Amino acid sequence: MSDEPIEKVSIIVSKGSLDGIYPALIMANGARAEGIEANLFFTFFGLDAIHKKRHEHIKVATVGNPGLHVATWLGGLPGMSAVMTHVMEKQIAELDIPSIPEFVEMIADTGAGMYACKASVDLFKMDKDDFIDQVEDIITVGEFYEKAAGGQIIFT
Amino acid sequence: MPTKTVTGVEVDVTDDGFFTNPDQWTEAMAPELAADEGIEPLTDQHWQVLRFMRSEYAEKGTGPTVRVLGKTSGVTVKELYQLFPKGPAKIAARIAGIPKPRGCI
Structure with missing residues (x-):
């Protein structure tokens, strides 16, 4: 190379x-x-x-995503993906990432x-x-x- | 450390041409540095970006990224790429005599 x-x-x-x-x-x-x-x-x-x-409305996957360190049964609860997405979006915005x-x-x-x-x-x-x-x-x-x-x- | 002669003055630069000591830079050097990047002549809008680069660096110790330039310099992202087609933050940093901006966005 x-x-x-x-x-x-x-x-x-x-x-x-x-x-x-x-x-x-x-x-x-x-x-x-x-x-x-x-x-x-x-x-x-x-x-x-x-x-x-x-x-x-792009979401974080909370099931089948071991890197998130959330148990699969917990990740599958209604609203979990929305909550985690909200948290992550907030962190992304804090870093001034669009x-x-x-x-x-x-x-x-x-x-x-x-x-x-x-x-x-x-x-x-x-x-x-x-x-x-x-x-x-x-x-x-x-x-x-x-x-x-x-x-x-x-x-x- | 490599050096480079601009307007007859020797200045310290990195291997890829960024000033390591922004105090060695003067506005009079900008046209020659810009010509090295294929940018001639420097327009008022180029200067608007260069002065913003200098003031951001002086204030924060690091040059702004394209995202920051687009949001706060008064020049849009589209215009920035017309002014500095080979990468606005990178090329403007070289012409403005400051180190390469290190942001990822």
């Missing part, structure tokens, strides 16, 4: 949880801050991050490209109107590889 600087990244967002989406957004924003070209591709549940009606809708808008302003995966959009019976205006296009996997050409691909 050479030490050539990274000039382009394509980041795939496949998860729809708070902890699934933030790392990808931070990496995309950080890439642009370094002057690295960045594209974001939203697929499967990751589409919620750019969904007009859903991106304000909310997901604000962050996605900011990243689009940095010049990063935003795309939705066609197979997932078809699967969930969505269309372009379901997504925020910053989404440039709904593209196929082949088109994704064309756009990703010459850069690094990161799957989250």
Whole structure:
């Protein structure tokens, strides 16, 4: 491996949880801050991050998430995910990290490209109107590889 | 430590060109530093960002990130990337003679 600087990244967002989406957004924003070209591709549940009606309601998973250190039976109680999400959102805001809708808008302003995966959009019976205006296009996997050409691909 | 000569004055910099001693910087150096980054000429809006970088650094001991710049410098994120396409906080820090901002957001 050479030490050539990274000039382009394509980041795939496949998860729809708070902890699934933030790392990808931070990496995309950080890439642009370094002057690295960045594209974001939203697929499967990751589409919620750019969904007009859903991106304000992204939750932390409280079941099947051992890193949270909450017992599974407790995590499954009604309202647990909402409570934990609220706690985490508060901590995120204290660090002056933007909310997901604000962050996605900011990243689009940095010049990063935003795309939705066609197979997932078809699967969930969505269309372009379901997504925020910053989404440039709904593209196929082949088109994704064309756009990703010459850069690094990161799957989250 | 590497040094660099700007407007005929020798200054201390890191390997990637950030000033290690912001007191060695003068406003007169900015146009030459900007030209090194491919930015010519420096407009009033560039200066608005550079002066904000300097004052934030003086106040907080670290330069602002793009997020902070977009929120408080009076220049939007979109405009920041038009002014400094290769990374607003990073490039402006280099031109403003302050260390590289270390925030993640």
